[in-house]
Amino acid sequence: MVEFFEPKEKIVENWAEEAFEALNSVFSSKEDFINYLNSLKNPRYAELLIQIGPFYLVANKYQQASYVKLIIILSIIEKLQNREKEFQEFYDWIEDQDVKVNQLLSTLKTIDVDKFKEIIRGLKDDYFQEFGSRRNVFAFLREHLTHEDKIKLIRSIKADRKETVEGFSERILKNIFGKEVATIKELEEKGFRIEEHFIPYCYDWKQCYFQYGQCDPKYGCLLNDNVSLLDKTLKKVVDDIYQMRSDFVHDARITPLNEKDALFTLGMSGKKPVLIELTVEDLQCMFERAFKHYFDTHAT
DSSP, X not given: OOOOSOOHHHHHHHHHHHHHHHTTTTOSSHHHHHHHXXXXXXXXXXXXXXXXHHHHHIIIIIOOOHHHHHHHHHHHHHHHHTTTSOOOOHHHHHTTOHHHHHHHHHTOSSOOHHHHHHXXXXXXXXXXXXXXXXXXXXXXXHHHSOHHHHHHHHHHEEOEEEEEEBTOOHHHHTTTTSSOOOOHHHHHHTTOOEEEEEEOTTOOTTTOXXXXXXXXXXXXXXXXXXXXXXXXXXXXXXXXXXXXXXXXXXXXXXXXXXXXXXXXXXEEETTEEEXXXXXXXXXXXXXXXXXXXXXXXXXX
16 A cells, blocks of 8 residues: 555654755754754744744745745744734634623713724724734844844835935034034035935934945944834834735735845835835845744743
8 A cells, every 4th residue: 555644753854854954044054953953942842943944945945036935934924923823814803802892892881983993993903912914023023133134124125215415424524514404405505415315214314324325334323322213113114024015915016125136126015115125135044043043032
């Protein structure tokens, strides 16, 4: 009789082989990978790692389209963030919220359209706190990306087009005029070149040294100065990236990441144009480091 299914041990061995192949950028050898699996506190995390590895191998080895790789990476992040619970659609979730609905209704003597909408908005917020995909992706990247990768990601997705000042920053030219510069127009009158460019969300014309269409963090970076601004700006970039995923899945529209040898790609995120300097190779390297860090938190 022909055996259609391999023994469980063989399946696990194959999974481990493919997981190492997919993640060999963060593990020095297969032996190192096996030792790492054995170091995880909970065997469920070792199993999760070798199950996700072959799925990621599709992106890393067999799939060349950048937008498909992006969707695979976001799917893995959602899987990790929802590992303890099964996803529910809103109408399925609300069927189990009798206690919460009764509590909300018990505070009202009468209910009208506005109050009903307010209740629904509250329930929607509770639902997205539990199952919101964008929030899950942002939470994962905020916690597991390195500080350097966060800044690199933010600088590589630009959806704002605003006036920039060439070669000026209060950090290095604060006292050049004897007083604080109040408007960008004043700099233009003093001979500084003012041009419109796509810029990172964090750009501030007073403090960010900008030249040749790029900010130059060696003269100071607001993202290094302010953790709150870093998180706020990262969330905007994650929203844009997730919107590209939604455009593909729900609207049959493709926004590819930047090609390796090109300076940038101009695409769309929802209804707004986005200048993309992020390559899929960069994204994969960032993700693989974040992926490893996620499991590091569960190692011995």
